[in-house]
Amino acid sequence: MKIDRRSLLGLFGAGTASCATTPDLVSAAAVDVRFDHGVASGDPAPDSVVLWTRVTPPAGFDATLPVAVAIGASPDLSDATIRTLTTGPDRDYTVKLVAGDLQPGRDYWFQFRVGEATSPLGRTRTLPVGATARLDLAVVSCQLHPGGLFNAYDAIAGLEALDAVVHLGDYIYEYGAGDGAYGMATGRRLGRIPEPPHEIVTLADYRLRHAQYKSDPDLQAAHARAPFICVWDDHEVANDTWMHGAENHQPATEGDFDARKAAALRAYYEWMPIREAAPGTLPEAINRTFDFGDLASLMMVETRLMARTPPLSHGDLEFVPGSDGTPVPDLEAFMARRNDPSRELLGAGQRAWLRQELTRSRSEGRPWQILGNQVVMARVRGPDVSTLMPPAQLEAVLAGLEPEIRARVESLIALFKLDVPFNLDAWDGFPAARERLYALFREAGVQPIVLAGDSHAFWVNELHDEAGQRRAVEFGTSAVSSPSPADALGGIPLGLALSMVNDEVRFCDQASKGFVLMTLTPDHAEVALMGVSTIFAKPYDLKPVKRYHLPRETGGLGALTEV
Structure with a gap:
């Protein structure tokens, strides 16, 4: 017509x-x-x-x-x-x-x-419904507008085969445009200045920030190419959000956190292609399931606003007098706090829902269960990078860093000699909750693929419970444009260090930007970590950083192999 x-x-x-x-x-x-x-x-x-x-x-x-x-x-x-x-x-x-x-x-x-x-x-x-021979998903996360160009989205828009884009959060960032603000060194160079120029707090602020992001032509092209399946992480509200607050929320100057959260979620539901919260449910309950015929079920979970308990940081490691009176870190007390069984990410209600959905998917004969999850799940202890190079070489690398960054790196080198987790905002900060999740996988009789964002790095991890049983395989996507930890570290090979000292980490790339491209068939998964050559200019090149093959076998996942 x-x-x-x-x-x-x-x-x-x-x-x-x-x-x-x-x-x-x-x-x-x-x-x-x-x-x-x-x-x-x-x-x-x-x-x-x-x-x-x-x-x-x-x-x-x-x-x-x-x-x-x-x-x-x-x-x-x-x-x-x-x-x-x-x-x-x-x-x-x-x-x-x-x-x-x-x-x-x-x-x-x-x-x-x-x-x-x-x-x-x-x-x-x-x-699809019924017999489904193939599923193609692009997995993205972490798109800081001033951090760089959205070349990854331009690449996604050009994909020939694409059923959906899975977005794992940090669709927007809350920071302003002040000197030293997150990503602004790049933002000023590229002319990508946050709107409004201050940190967003009100409904009008969040709306304007969403509008700026959706003005980006590469993001528009990806949205026009295929449906998005989205969850938020923390920056859709404020950095390191939990149920009742956030690291980047100061009540004395920014008001009530619940009011800020309500404004952020209202703007999110207005500006995102997502179904509205069902009547009688909380807007925070964004967890939901997508069944791709008889092939796969994708469960999107919420790990920030529904149940996450107060965060633990490396700064919580206190010092006590040692045997000679010299201050020493109280590692035992720190680990006791970290291992507290009351520390939570999903909550009992969401775990019950997830158990039901995983069990249903398996009983209906789907070979693949996929968990759309925000933060890295693997056990990842911080690496002692001083063991990776001669002292003179390390000193030369440190000497080339900005003074503030050097001080931070030196403190982390000392901290990670204590064998503490690399990232306490991830599942590693909530080990009891992770074991409850692994028990749920076991009870449901599944070995899922876990997807993760948030870290601004590519990960390929094999996940094991405390008894050493493999419970899942994890693929973490790097950022679309947000800075990675290694961006400021000069010649320190952070990704290599993490993979060398952690048994669960098969591969880690802390430098590349891009997305994960996953193709599922009834008997195997093909996963490519797709990197763009630059986020600072056009044109750019797109190529796989790594490719992996994961067979589906009777009773679970087969051996993960690089191809």
Whole structure:
């Protein structure tokens, strides 16, 4: 069917959804609008998918607008169905429609229209049902806008085979544009200055930051290519978030944390192609399952806001008088706090849900269970990098570092000689909770693939419980553009050091940026760690940093091999 202004306006009022209730509905033909933030889709199901855009109204406009969306099974939309809805200032002119009555396992194309203005064309895909021979997923995390260009998203947009993009969090960052702010050395050089220029705290702040990120053309291209399946990590609210606070939240100057969290989550639901929280449920309950036919189940878990207990940091390691009166680290007390069984990430309710979903997936015959999880799960103790090179070489490397970075590196060298975990914000800071999760895997009779983000590094890990039994294989994706720990370390081979001193770590790359590309068939998984050659310029090259083969065998996962 032809999509013209007359046919669209004739359908207003007969739509399937409404995004606003403001009574001042105006004629779309009377308003000069744009679609500055592209289009997106997400949360696919066999018969539906979320479609999203944001209408950019003229400055000072504050009425409600009618919006039409066409969705069809051909790129020219010749067979499109048109649905109508409204949007307005109460939801920042974002538009979200759960498009239903779709066929499973099919590509669809969609486009929004207000008056004569049309959005870019988007492509999406529903979940398959029944026999499914192949699944292609791109896995991303950590996209600091001032940190660099989103070349990884440009590469994802060009993939020939792609069922969905799995985003594991840190979609936005909360920091401002002040001197010394996170990533701003690069941001100023590239002209990528945070909007607003201060740290975001209010609803208006979070909305403007989401708008800036979705103005990026590479991110828009990836969103227009395939549906996203997303969870948040910490920076969607503030750094190192837990249930009732965050490392980067100061109540004395930034107000009540719950108010800040509520503003962040409202903006997230407005600006992301994700289904709204079900009536009667908390907005924090973002955990949900996606079944890809008879091949795989993807369970997205929430590890920040539903149950995470107060964080533990390396700064909590206290010093006590030694036998000769000299201060020594009280490692025993520190480890006792770390091993406290009350320390939690998922919570009992989410574990019960996950046990049910894993058991159901296995009982329904799917060979693959995938955990979309935010933070690295493997046991990773901090490396003593002083053992990796002669003292003179290490001193030369340290001498080349900025004074502040050198002081931090020297303190970590001393700290990691004590055999403490590398990252306490990851599962390593919650070992009892990790054992409860591994027990759940055992009870459900599954060995899943665990996906992880957050760390700004590539990881390939084999996960074992305290008894030494392999419980899962983990693939961690590096950042799209956020700084990695090794970026400032000169010649210190941090990734190599981590893989050398940790039995669970098969591979770690602390320098590359990019994404994980995973292809599943009924009998094996092929996983490529895809790196972009630069995030500071275009053009760029894309190539695999490493490739791995993981067979599916009776009773669990087979031997992981590099290919």
